[in-house]
Amino acid sequence: MAEIDAVxxxxxxxxxxxxxxxxxxxxxxxxxxxxxxxxxxxxxxxNKPCIIRNAFSxxxxxxxxxxxxxxxxxxxxxxxxxxxxxxYADAVNGDRFVMPEERKMTFSSLLDVIExxxxxxxxxxxxxxxxxxxxxxxxLTGDVEPHIPWMSEALGKLPDAVNFWxxxxxxxxxxxxxxxxxxxCVISGEKHFILLPPSDRPFIPYELxxxxxxxxxxxxxxxxxxxxxxxxxxxxxxxxFGPSEPRSGVLPCLPAGTAPPLHRESRRDALPSLPLxxxxxxxxxxxxxxxxxxxxx
Numbered sequence: 001m002a003e004i005d006a007v008x009x010x011x012x013x014x015x016x017x018x019x020x021x022x023x024x025x026x027x028x029x030x031x032x033x034x035x036x037x038x039x040x041x042x043x044x045x046x047n048k049p050c051i052i053r054n055a056f057s058x059x060x061x062x063x064x065x066x067x068x069x070x071x072x073x074x075x076x077x078x079x080x081x082x083x084x085x086x087x088y089a090d091a092v093n094g095d096r097f098v099m100p101e102e103r104k105m106t107f108s109s110l111l112d113v114i115e116x117x118x119x120x121x122x123x124x125x126x127x128x129x130x131x132x133x134x135x136x137x138x139x140l141t142g143d144v145e146p147h148i149p150w151m152s153e154a155l156g157k158l159p160d161a162v163n164f165w166x167x168x169x170x171x172x173x174x175x176x177x178x179x180x181x182x183x184x185c186v187i188s189g190e191k192h193f194i195l196l197p198p199s200d201r202p203f204i205p206y207e208l209x210x211x212x213x214x215x216x217x218x219x220x221x222x223x224x225x226x227x228x229x230x231x232x233x234x235x236x237x238x239x240x241f242g243p244s245e246p247r248s249g250v251l252p253c254l255p256a257g258t259a260p261p262l263h264r265e266s267r268r269d270a271l272p273s274l275p276l277x278x279x280x281x282x283x284x285x286x287x288x289x290x291x292x293x294x295x296x297x
Contacts (some may be wrong), residue, residue, distance in 0.1 A: 011202040017197035027051055027195070036153035044154060044181060050197055061143035061187050068109050068141075069174040074280035075108035079136045082130050084214050087123035089172035095210035098224055100125070102108055107137075114168050121220035133164035140164070148183055155181060208232040 019025075033055040035040065043050050056062070082089045082100035089100040101122075110126070112118040128130070131139060148161050160180060184191070196204070211230040215223045 015199045038152045040154040082125045083122040091174035096212040098212045101214045123170045125171035131161035133162045
């Protein structure tokens with residue numbers, strides 16, 4: 001027992017030393033996009049996150065993307081939408097790891113729900129990660145860049161996926177780790193991130209869960225339906241309904257870099273994905289026109 005306690009103390013000391021020697025107390029802000037060399041040397045190499053302002057001020061999307069424009073440009077397009085009863089997609093619910101109901105609907109129909117023009121008991125979230133901007137909404141690609149030049153040069157490759165996410169304040173991305181370097185660009189609204197460093201991995205309990213999926217009934221309620229043929233999945237045990245932090249798009253990540261949370265603002269920044277912390281530091285909030293750089297494991 002004494003040996004186990006000693007190991008636990010070593011792990012705790014290691015996590016704290018990593019913070020003292022290598023991690024920042026808060027996610028740093030850069031006022032402009034770095035050069036590819038600087039970006040690689042200062043952020044990708046050491047696997048640290050940052051928020052970059054004024055990185056995509058030239059994108060037409062910042063001034064064009066609003067409900068009226070989107071209805072005109074892609075209103076008739078059929079897209080994939082995740083629907084859940086509580087906003088938590090791909091999340092632990094009791095002893096199940098529950099995935100959202102995937103629904104096909106027109107973009108205009110989605111906007112009707114998000115704007116409150118159509119009443120719905122579910123939470124709707126466009127959250128596909130299969131380059132859905134390029135595959136489902138190519139009409140919008142002229143309003144953004146298909147890749148970030150300095151990021152592509154720093155990594156020596158073009159992005160594997162360019163995703164478009166859209167959701168209301170209740171839509172949440174649950175704790176996870178990414179296997180890729182990420183740039184998260186907020187065009188409108190804000191997104192909260194909880195970033196945990198790899199040195200805190202020992203503090204994240206992992207368990208196996210029965211995979212399941214939400215199914216909405218005709219009365220508007222939701223059932224949890226097991227995926228009988230699927231093997232159990234391993235995931236960090238985070239209670240999606242607590243603690244009571246502000247939830248406007250809380251995104252707990254546990255990728256592979258380092259770093260505490262981001263702070264809320266309303267500009268243009270980008271961010272990368274990182275990892276875990278014993279007590280979590282501040283929660284970073286990404287605002288309109290800010291870019292977050294996250295690192296994957």
